[in-house]
Amino acid sequence: MVVLGDGKKASQEASFAAVVGQRDLKDGLLAVATDDDLDGLLVRGEKGTAKSTAVRALADLLPEQRAVADCPYGCPPDRPEAQCDDCRTRADPPVETRSVPLVTLPLGRDPG
Numbered sequence: 001m002v003v004l005g006d007g008k009k010a011s012q013e014a015s016f017a018a019v020v021g022q023r024d025l026k027d028g029l030l031a032v033a034t035d036d037d038l039d040g041l042l043v044r045g046e047k048g049t050a051k052s053t054a055v056r057a058l059a060d061l062l063p064e065q066r067a068v069a070d071c072p073y074g075c076p077p078d079r080p081e082a083q084c085d086d087c088r089t090r091a092d093p094p095v096e097t098r099s100v101p102l103v104t105l106p107l108g109r110d111p112g
Contacts, residue, residue, distance in 0.1 A: 016057040019050050029058045042107075055102065062100040069094040074101065 019026060025043060032041045043051045067074040068087050075083040077095045087093060 013060070014050075014053050014057050016054065016061055019054045019057060022050055022054055025051065025054055029054060033058060033062060044107075052104070055104070059100060059102040064097045065100055066095055066097055069096040074098075 016026070025045075028041050028043075032038045043055065045051050065074075066077055068077050068083075068090075071084065071087050071093070073084050073087075075087040077087075077093065080088050
């Protein structure tokens with residue numbers, strides 16, 4: 001089960017392989033997941049075309065990550081060059097292992 005950024009839980013789970021007919025979407029998601037030079041992917045399309053399902057399914061496949069436990073940015077504990085100013089100045093901060101965060105933004109959603 002995936003917990004979304006707004007605290008809701010996804011009610012249905014589907015495997016990434018089960019998403020069919022969305023080759024470009026799946027290729028884009030895999031590229032973002034494997035290429036450190038890519039920071040994100042804007043997914044858009046008609047309602048009911050498995051956009052959110054594919055994103056959630058990929059998130060379930062990603063390995064857990066190590067992060068500074070009390071950092072609001074989730075800085076990596078072993079890469080000072082990628083840390084915020086607060087984490088960079090700390091000696092031996094607490095570390096936790098957690099799922100990769102999934103952030104969904106309802107761009108263009110009809111508020112009514």
